[in-house]
Every structure is written in C-alpha cells, then in structure tokens.
Amino acid sequence: MPKVGMEPLRRAALVDATIDCIGKAGSLDVTVSEIAKAAGMSSALAHHYFGAKDQIFLAAMRHILFGFGQVVRAQRAGANTPRARLESILRASFDTEQFRAPIISAWLNFYVQAQLSPDAARLLAVYQRRLRSNLIHDLRPLVGVRAVDCAQILAALIDGFYIRAAIGTTPVNPQDAVRLSLLTLDRILPPQESETSIC
C-alpha cells in the first residue's frame, strides 16, 4: 500500500462517496463515518483531509459543479450559432452523466445546504450566474430585450426538471427533459406579436 501521494486519491474517494451517500440517503443527514466507510477509510482520516464535515460537502458540491462546467464547455465547443449554443446548454444540463439519481439528489440537497452555509450559497451563486450569463448572451441576438425573461424561464425549467427528477413522482428521463426544454426554447424564441406586427 503506497503511503505517499495518497491525498488526492483519498480526497477524490471521499468526494465520490459523499455524493453517493447523499444520493442513497436522499438527504444531507449522512454521517462522516458513513461517508468514510464508503470511501474505505476511517472517519478520522476524513477529518484529517477535510477538517470538518461541511468542507467535505463543499468539496462534493464543487466536484459536481466542475463536472457540469466541463460538460457545458465540451458541448459548447462545436456550437457556432446562438441557437446551437442554447441547445448545448440544455443538452449539457441533462447530460446522462450529470442527470443521474445520486447527482440529482445531491443537487437538491445542495440547494438546501445553500440556505444554511454561506460557502455553499456562494458556490451555487457562481453556477447560477454563469448559467444566466450564458443564456442571456446567447438569447440576446435572437430575442433582444426579452433575453432576460427567456433566460429566467429556461433556468427555472432546468431546475424544475431536476427537482421533479429528484422526487421521482413524474418519471423524467434525460431525453424527455431535453426534448421538452428544447420545445419550450423554440416556442419562446419567435418574436412577440407586437414585434411581428411591424412586418
């Protein structure tokens, strides 16, 4: 068993275990011991690496947000038109790698956590701002001043599908979520009647 260079491995294992445990428990009521055991180590070691429980949560949140950011960038890479970029955001949001039960459940719980921990709130705010900024940036050329409204609608829709997936009453699969959000996108893109009346 190697004794050096374990830190990044241990941290990663703990982060994965955290997401997994939260997902399985469906709540933040997960003990450090549980997480540590799932990560194959003692709870003392978890504390050694992260200092305190909320730091573990924060790291897990960061991990998820980072993974999400990667997918967004990857999808955006080949998108050349505003419409294509918007579509890439929606597809990224419901990417099958992200839109999985444990991660969805973790998301919901991070939303809760954000109400408690300023750190978590800040992290979430960064993500929210980036999403909003991306949406508005791509909507502006298409709908002008309505970009802000449309961005809010799309953002709410994404969150809505997430939360509904979390509870699982209405079975929402990634494909449906993409289809329905794209449908909404295309419906809100066309100019308003007042604008069309000019023609």
Place this chain on the structure above:
Amino acid sequence: MPKVGMEPLRRAALVDATIDCIGKAGSLDVTVSEIAKAAGMSSALAHHYFGAKDQIFLAAMRHILFGFGQVVRAQRAGANTPRARLESILRASFDTEQFRAPIISAWLNFYVQAQLSPDAARLLAVYQRRLRSNLIHDLRPLVGVRAVDCAQILAALIDGFYIRAAIGTTPVNPQDAVRLSLLTLDRILPPQESETSIC
C-alpha cells in the same frame, strides 16, 4: 387562560411554528424544542399532541398543501374557459399568501423529506397528481395530444420558480413568476408548425 379545548389550538400553533422554524432555518434540522418554544409550550407537550417529530412535519406539510388547495379552488371558481382555468392554477401557485419565504423554504425541504419518508412522499404525490390532472384537463381542449407535454413543462416551471425563490439568488417575486409562466403558457398553446402546415 382557557384550560379546555386546547388541543386544536396547540396543534395549529405547532404547525405554524414548524413552518416558521423550517423557513427561518432553511432546513429540516430544527429541533422539537425549538418548534415547541416558538409555539409557546414545552417539547413534551408537542410530543403529547403529535407523538413524534415526523408527525409534526407531516402535519405542517398537510397544512401547506391544504392551504394551497384552497387557493387553487378559490381561483378556479370564477374561471370559465380552459385558458382562464390554466391561468388560475398559475396565479394560485404564486399567490402572495403561498409564495412567501418561509413557505417556499418549507416546500423545498418537504421535497427533501419526501425522499426519506414514505408518508411525506405520498402526500406530495397527491398534490403532484392533482396538479398534473388539472393541467392536462385544461390543456386538452387547447392543445390536444400535446397536453401531457405542456403540463410537464408548466409543472416543471412552477417547481423551478419555487426552488429559485428558495435559494433567492435570482430574486423572483410572485408577479414575475406569474408573468413569466403565463408568457410561457401562451407561447406553448398555439398549434405546432406541423399542424399549421395543413392550412
């Protein structure tokens, strides 16, 4: 101080205090003692009336759902057309009496709770089914087979606005929520292009 017939008063006080505490704490990590103190009684009395903590939560949830149901029914009363009824659902969802910080926060947390407690899940499922059924019923005459898709979009939008209000990063006020969801409604109501192409 009256000493008889206290039960309903105490129960109501506890339910109110529960919603309040959850709202203030932004989480379900609220002790029975806190709730009881906020309701002006000992924790022992809270247990006397509700038996256990989750029963208090459940009662609070029921209270919120009942209040919501009342608003929906009240709004629906004067709505004669399908379009008007749909609008009434959206207006009820963001009714200023319901769409208040503590209740919004309580909602978010009940979504979490629903992942843990079967009772909570059942309660939420009833609400979800009723909303969905109402939406589809009113959408059918307007959009035919697309009713199911549209209902999912609207339901997700409502949940999305709620969750966003809960975290409060994007300040969503009731008026905006109503405006944006009505905007979306009107955008998704018109027939699809494939349908118009018949003309």
Place this chain on the structure above:
Amino acid sequence: MPKVGMEPLRRAALVDATIDCIGKAGSLDVTVSEIAKAAGMSSALAHHYFGAKDQIFLAAMRHILFGFGQVVRAQRAGANTPRARLESILRASFDTEQFRAPIISAWLNFYVQAQLSPDAARLLAVYQRRLRSNLIHDLRPLVGVRAVDCAQILAALIDGFYIRAAIGTTPVNPQDAVRLSLLTLDRILPPQESETSIC
C-alpha cells in the same frame, strides 16, 4: 354514573389493572397511564387515589398477599393433623386461583421490587415469616429439630416452582407443583438414619 362511593371501586379496579399490566408486561416497567387506562380512568385519577406510583404497586402486592392468605386459611380450616396442615399450605401455594400467569409474574416482580422499596420488602417479609412460622409449627411434631431445615426446603421449593413458572421454560402446572412438593414433603418427613438406628 355514580359520583359517590367510587373510591373503593376505583382502587380495586386499579389494583386489578396493575396486576394485569405487570403480568402482561412481565415487568414493573408499566406506566401509570397504562394502568389507569386498563382500569378505565385517567392517570390523574390514579394519582388522586394512590398518591404515587409505588403506592399503587404496594396496594397490588397487598392484594395478592391478602388473597393468598385467604386461600391458606381456607385450606387450613379442615386440616386436623400436622401432615394435613402442611399439605394444605402446599395446596394453597399452588391454588389454581393464585398460580396464574399474571399473578406469578407479579410475584416475581414484587421480589425485585422488594430489593428497592423498603415498604415492599416489609410486606414480603411478613408473608415470608408467616409461611415459615406455619411450616415450622406443623413440621415440629413430625420431625422435631429438623423442622427448621425442612421448612427452608419447602419454602425454597415453593419459590422455585413460582420462578420457574414465571419464565415458563419448564412448563410447570399447578398439579405438578403440588404433586412434586408433596412428594418432597413425604420424603423429608421420615426420621433420619441416625435417628432410626436407635430403633
């Protein structure tokens, strides 16, 4: 519902309910509320009549001891010889009215209670002394100085059958208990070899 002269009825009901509850629970961990409910009244009333929980227990114990005393006296009435009187004690001990599951269980628990409460200990001591005194008195004419030893054996045997009935591993029925204890009695009555050698 009569409002006067209830006291003796209430007290009796509570005493019966106490024995019943202890028997059913198999332990003294019975709440006043349980007892009161079983007796058809509120726990407050139970306190009103008995003052405190251990007084209820004590009253129940007294009731059992009194019942036992009655049976002993009744059985002794027609017994004219020492041997017949001894037999009457053993028969009374395993009288089908006394040797019933709830009462047996109550007995066992009163033995425990006697280790805690001086009042209970005193009560039990009275019963023990009377039993011992009766046994010795009737054994003396038959076995002389060995009366004390024989009394101890018989008394231990009675307690032993009770405790074994309480746990119920070896199914002991009243008939067997009487038969075996009479068998023992007759075996220990005859003179010792040292005594017989004189003849």
Place this chain on the structure above:
Amino acid sequence: MPKVGMEPLRRAALVDATIDCIGKAGSLDVTVSEIAKAAGMSSALAHHYFGAKDQIFLAAMRHILFGFGQVVRAQRAGANTPRARLESILRASFDTEQFRAPIISAWLNFYVQAQLSPDAARLLAVYQRRLRSNLIHDLRPLVGVRAVDCAQILAALIDGFYIRAAIGTTPVNPQDAVRLSLLTLDRILPPQESETSIC
C-alpha cells in the same frame, strides 16, 4: 495508558460494572451512564462498544452463565459416580464465587429480563436445558423413571434458594444451601415404597 487493544478490556469492565450496578441497585433500572461511570468511561463509549443497553445486559448475562458453566465443568471433572456428579452440580450452583449478592441479584433480574427480551429468554433457556439434562442424566441410573420428577425438584430448589438469597429475608448462606439441597437429594434418591414392596 495503552491506547490499543482496549476493546476487550472495556467490554469486560462494562460487564463487571453492569453486574455490580444491577446488584447494588437490585434492579435493572440502571442507566447506561451509571454503568459507564462505574466502569470508568463515558456512556458514549459504552454505546460504542455494545450498541445498545440491552446488549450490555445480555453480555453481562452471558458472562454470568459462562462463569457458572465453568464452575460446573470444573466440579464435574473429578466426579466419577452419578451421586458424585449430582453433588457436584449442587455444589457448583452454590459455589461461593457464584453465590454472591451482586450475582444473585443479577440472576433474579435476568429472570425478569427473560420475560421481556427474547434474546435473554434464549440465553436462560440454554442454561435451563443444560442443567435439566445434566440432572436427568445423572439421576437416571439412580432412580430410573423418577429422574424427571427428581430433576424438577432439584432445579426448583436451586432457583428457590437463589431467589430467597436475593431478597435476603431468610439469610441463606452457600453452605446451608448446599447442605439442604444435598439433604433433599439423598431423601429423594431411595426407591419408592411401591418399589421396595417388591422385596
């Protein structure tokens, strides 16, 4: 102060403390905190090692039964005749190491516990069966079919002396208990009159 390999030490300390506390209190109404303090540790540690209170009790019971089993085996070792083996059982039962106030009191309380906890009942049943089986095995060559009856008598006598020692009204010391039970043994061993009449 050693910091490794504490578990067996702690467990043993807790088991000893449990027997001691139950003995001193004369009842199972002993808190985990009391036991833990008597064992020189925090109640949290007691829970850490045993999980729950009844597991501590069970372990204490197992300890007593194991100790008793050891004494029985040791005494039986040198006993070559049935009569000697029977005597060894009785001597083991009242061995001065076992027949001490705290252990006797613990026994009485375990009898009560056995009425509540299936685990305790099972443990006690094992002991009861072994004792009964030993007694019958050794009585058979001496009294034939009467072995079962005689075994019941002796077993009841042992329990009886224990319970009487527990309450302590009649001061029973180990020597007397052995003497009286041996006396009984020798009295019930000789053939019945019906059998002797054959001669």
Place this chain on the structure above:
DNA sequence: AATGAATGAGGATTCATTCAT
C-alpha cells in the same frame, strides 16, 4: 499516513406528577 479510542454536546422521547377547571 492512518486509525482506534474517547468524549461532550445535543436531541428525541417518555413519564410521573401537578394543576386548573
């Protein structure tokens, strides 16, 4: 690096008991 040992603080729950009506 890693862990078993250890605990203080806290929380849900129970219950005997009191009191106003």
Place this chain on the structure above:
DNA sequence: GATGAATGAATCCTCATTCAT
C-alpha cells in the same frame, strides 16, 4: 369526583471531532 393540560427531569442514543499511537 374526574380529567385534559402541562412540564421538568431523566434517559437512550448519535455524532462530529480530537488525540495518542
């Protein structure tokens, strides 16, 4: 006489966190 209302005190148990090794 009778009870619902009310609570303080106690108890089991959990858990994040620290420490010695």
